[in-house]
Amino acid sequence: MGSKSFIAELMPRQPLYTCLLTEQARAVIGKAHPNTEPALRILTAEGFTHQGYIDIFDAGPVIEAPVSDIRTVRDSQALTLAIGSLDEQAPLWLIHNRRLENCRITAAHGQQVDGSLVVDRLTAKRLQLQPGDSVRAVPLVDPLREVAAA
Numbered sequence: 110m111g112s113k114s115f116i117a118e119l120m121p122r123q124p125l126y127t128c129l130l131t132e133q134a135r136a137v138i139g140k141a142h143p144n145t146e147p148a149l150r151i152l153t154a155e156g157f158t159h160q161g162y163i164d165i166f167d168a169g170p171v172i173e174a175p176v177s178d179i180r181t182v183r184d185s186q187a188l189t190l191a192i193g194s195l196d197e198q199a200p201l202w203l204i205h206n207r208r209l210e211n212c213r214i215t216a217a218h219g220q221q222v223d224g225s226l227v228v229d230r231l232t233a234k235r236l237q238l239q240p241g242d243s244v245r246a247v248p249l250v251d252p253l254r255e256v257a258a259a
Contacts, residue, residue: 120165138168154250155180185247188226192233192240195220201249202226206236213237216249
C-alpha cells in the first residue's frame with residue numbers, strides 16, 4: 110500500500126528468453142487483447158503511440174504521449190458557462206468544472222458561442238456550476254470515424 114517497490118520485486122532478475130515460450134505466447138507479445146482494441150483506437154486517435162515497450166504484467170503494448178500532444182489537452186479551451194436551449198445537432202463536449210476539490214467532468218452536448226459554452230441546466234447542475242463560471246472544454250470526436258477517415 111503506497112509503496113511502488115513491489116513492482117521492482119516482481120520484475121525478473123534475468124532476461125526473459127522469448128524463444129523458450131510457445132509460438133502462441135510469442136505471437137501475442139506487444140499486442141492488445143481484442144477486448145481492449147476499441148480503447149487502444151481511442152487513445153491512438155488522441156495522440157498516444159506505441160514506442161516498442163511491453164507491459165511487464167500482461168505483455169501488452171505500453172502506449173504513451175507527451176501531455177502537450179494529447180488532443181483533448183491540446184485543443185481544450187477555457188470558456189464561460191452559459192445555460193440555454195440546444196438544437197439536436199449540438200456537438201458532444203468533454204467539460205471540466207476546473208476545480209481540484211469537488212472536481213466534476215462530464216460529456217454533454219453544448220454549443221460554443223462567443224467565448225461561452227452553452228449547455229442545458231442539467232449539465233450545469235452535474236458540474237456544480239452556475240452561469241458565468243469558467244469551464245475547460247473540448248469537443249469530443251468519434252475516434253472510430255476519425256481512424257476510418259485517416
